[in-house]
Amino acid sequence: MSAAARARRLDEHAQIVVLEQGEYISFANCGLPYYLSGEIAERDALLLHTPATLAAALNLDVRTGHRVVSIDRDARHVRVQAADGAYDLAYDALLLAPGAVAIRPPIAGLDHPAVHALRTVPDVDGLTAALAPLLAAPGAAPGAATREPRAVVVGAGFIGLEAVEALVARGLHVQLVELADHVLPPLDPELAPLLAAELAAHGVEVHLGVAARAIASDAAGGVTVTLSDGAVLGADVVVVNVGVRPASDLAREAGLDLGPGGAIRVDGDQRTSDPHIWAVGDAAESVLDVTGVRLAVPLAGPANRQGRRAADSMCGHRTTRQRPVLATAIVRVFGLTAATTGASQAALRRAGIEHEVVHLHPGHHAGYYPGAEQLHLVASFAPDGSLLGAQAVGRAGVDKRIDVLATALRAGMTADDLAELELAYSPPYGSAKDPINMLGFVAQNALDGQMPQWQAWNLDTVRATTLVLDVRSRQEYAAGHLDEALNIPHLELRDRLAEVSAAADGREISVHCASGVRSYLATAILRAKGFEARNLSGGWQTLTALPTP
Numbered sequence: 168m169s170a171a172a173r174a175r176r177l178d179e180h181a182q183i184v185v186l187e188q189g190e191y192i193s194f195a196n197c198g199l200p201y202y203l204s205g206e207i208a209e210r211d212a213l214l215l216h217t218p219a220t221l222a223a224a225l226n227l228d229v230r231t232g233h234r235v236v237s238i239d240r241d242a243r244h245v246r247v248q249a250a251d252g253a254y255d256l257a258y259d260a261l262l263l264a265p266g267a268v269a270i271r272p273p274i275a276g277l278d279h280p281a282v283h284a285l286r287t288v289p290d291v292d293g294l295t296a297a298l299a300p301l302l303a304a305p306g307a308a309p310g311a312a313t314r315e316p317r318a319v320v321v322g323a324g325f326i327g328l329e330a331v332e333a334l335v336a337r338g339l340h341v342q343l344v345e346l347a348d349h350v351l352p353p354l355d356p357e358l359a360p361l362l363a364a365e366l367a368a369h370g371v372e373v374h375l376g377v378a379a380r381a382i383a384s385d386a387a388g389g390v391t392v393t394l395s396d397g398a399v400l401g402a403d404v405v406v407v408n409v410g411v412r413p414a415s416d417l418a419r420e421a422g423l424d425l426g427p428g429g430a431i432r433v434d435g436d437q438r439t440s441d442p443h444i445w446a447v448g449d450a451a452e453s454v455l456d457v458t459g460v461r462l463a464v465p466l467a468g469p470a471n472r473q474g475r476r477a478a479d480s481m482c483g484h485r486t487t488r489q490r491p492v493l494a495t496a497i498v499r500v501f502g503l504t505a506a507t508t509g510a511s512q513a514a515l516r517r518a519g520i521e522h523e524v525v526h527l528h529p530g531h532h533a534g535y536y537p538g539a540e541q542l543h544l545v546a547s548f549a550p551d552g553s554l555l556g557a558q559a560v561g562r563a564g565v566d567k568r569i570d571v572l573a574t575a576l577r578a579g580m581t582a583d584d585l586a587e588l589e590l591a592y593s594p595p596y597g598s599a600k601d602p603i604n605m606l607g608f609v610a611q612n613a614l615d616g617q618m619p620q621w622q623a624w625n626l627d628t629v630r631a632t633t634l635v636l637d638v639r640s641r642q643e644y645a646a647g648h649l650d651e652a653l654n655i656p657h658l659e660l661r662d663r664l665a666e667v668s669a670a671a672d673g674r675e676i677s678v679h680c681a682s683g684v685r686s687y688l689a690t691a692i693l694r695a696k697g698f699e700a701r702n703l704s705g706g707w708q709t710l711t712a713l714p715t716p
Contacts, residue, residue, distance in 0.1 A: 169474030177482040188234035204333035238421040260481040267411035267449035276382035319402040322409040323350040342372040413450040426452040430463035435488035436480035447473035456491035457510040458518040506569035509556030522547040526705025528682040531564030536594035552581035582610035621701040623710040634671040638689040657685040679703035
C-alpha cells in the first residue's frame with residue numbers, strides 16, 4: 168500500500184489496481200498483540216484504510232478477495248481468482264508484495280483448534296474468541312471456577328514475547344517454549360537473562376533449548392503440549408510463532424530469480440529479474456549491513472521504504488537506491504525494553520569479521536536525579552573503530568540510545584565519533600557523558616591499547632592462566648565471587664601492590680568489579696606500575712549473565 172499511495176502521488180493519471188487475497192488491506196499487524204492485551208481498545212483502530220477510503224483519497228482500485236494465481240510474463244498479465252470467477256488483468260508495471268507465511272514446525276497436532284498464530288486480523292479474532300469463555304466470570308464456562316486459564320507460547324522471538332505479555336495481561340498463566348538456549352535469539356546471550364528474569368517475575372515459566380513435539384486434547388477439555396525433553400504442559404490455548412518464510416511461490420512459478428533463502432531477488436530499485444516486475448516487503452530479498460548477507464528482513468520500516476522506492480522506479484521518478492538493512496528492532500517485555508541494530512556478535516562470528524565487544528551498565532540519566540534506571544549496552548567495533556552493531560536492554564532510555572546508534576551505523580561512525588557526539592543533556596533526560604559517549608570512550612580505550620579487556624566467555628582461560636583480581640568491596644565479594652579470585656577493594660590497591668605481585672607470580676592479572684568502572688581504575692593503576700593487566704568488559708554483571716563452569 169505504500170507503493171500504491173506513492174505511485175498515485177507521483178502520477179495522477181495512472182490506473183492503479185491493488186489485488187489482495189484476504190479481507191483486509193493496510194492493517195496494523197504490529198498492533199495486534201496490543202489489541203489482544205486490551206491496550207488498544209477498539210479493533211477498528213487496527214484497520215488503517217478500507218478499499219472505500221483509499222478509492223476516495225487516492226483513486227486506488229483496491230480489490231479484496233482477489234487472489235493472483237499466476238503471472239504470464241510474456242503477455243504481461245496476471246490471472247486473478249475472485250469469488251465470482253477468474254479473469255486476466257494486464258499490467259505495464261507489476262509490484263509483488265505477497266509478504267510472508269508462518270513457518271509450520273514439525274509438531275504433531277499443529278492443526279488442533281486450540282492452536283493459534285498472531286500475524287493477521289483473522290488470527291487475533293480467532294484467539295480473542297478462544298479466550299472469551301476462558302475469561303468469563305467464574306461458573307460461566309466449564310472449569311472456569313476451578314483453575315486459571317493457561318496458555319503455551321511456542322517461540323520466544325519478538326512476536327512470541329509480545330504474545331506472552333498480552334496473554335499475561337489478559338489473566339492467563341503462560342509457559343514459553345524456545346528451541347534456542349535463550350529468549351529473543353537475535354539478542355546477545357549476555358543480555359537475554361535480563362529478559363528471562365523479567366518473564367519469571369511476571370509468572371511466566373520459560374522452557375529453553377527444547378522443542379514442542381505434539382499437541383493433543385486432554386480429558387479436561389484443554390490440550391497438552393509435549394516437549395522434546397519429555398515434559399508435558401497443560402494449556403487451554405497454544406500460540407505458535409516460530410518465524411516466517413517469504414511467500415514467494417508465485418514468483419518462483421513465474422521463473423523470477425530467488426535468493427538461497429527463497430526471497431525474491433531485487434536490485435537497488437526493488438526491480439526483479441524481470442524488468443517489468445518489482446518486489447517489496449517480507450517476500451523480497453535485502454542485504455544486511457556490515458555482514459553483506461542477503462535474506463528477507465520481515466520488518467515494517469524497511470518494507471515501507473521499499474514500497475516508496477519501488478513506486479519511484481515504476482513511475483520513472485528519481486529513486487533513492489536501496490541501502491543495506493540494519494535490521495533495527497525493539498520489543499517491550501513487561502517493564503523492560505530490548506532493542507538491537509546492526510550485526511550481533513553471533514552474526515559477526517559467522518561472517519568471520521574481527522571485532523571488539525564492549526559492555527556498559529550506566530544509568531539512563533544522571534544518577535543524582537531521582538528515577539535513574541540501569542541501562543545495559545553491548546556494542547561491537549571493527550579494529551579501525553567502526554561501529555558494527557549494538558544492543559540494549561533496560562527500563563528506560565533504550566529506544567533513544569538504539570536510535571542514535573542506528574543513525575551512527577548508517578552514517579559509518581566510529582568510536583571516536585560516538586565519543587564526540589553532542590547529545591541533549593539535562594538531568595531528567597541523560598548525563599553530561601551520555602551512555603553513547605561512554606560507549607565511544609570505552610571502545611577507544613580498548614582499541615588503542617590504553618585499556619585492554621578480557622571477556623566473560625574467556626573465563627576458563629583466564630582462570631587457568633592469570634591471577635583474577637576482584638576489586639569490589641568485601642560485602643560484594645561475600646555475596647558471590649570466583650573461588651580463586653584475590654579480593655582487594657580498589658581504594659586499597661595502591662597500598663597492597665606487593666600482595667598483588669606475590670599472588671600474580673609473574674602472571675597476567677585479570678581484573679573485575681561489578682560493572683567495569685572500578686576495575687578500569689584498578690587496571691590503570693596496575694599498568695602504570697608495570698603489571699600486565701586487563702579489565703573485564705561489563706564486570707561481574709556481564710560475567711554472571713553467562714553460564715559459568
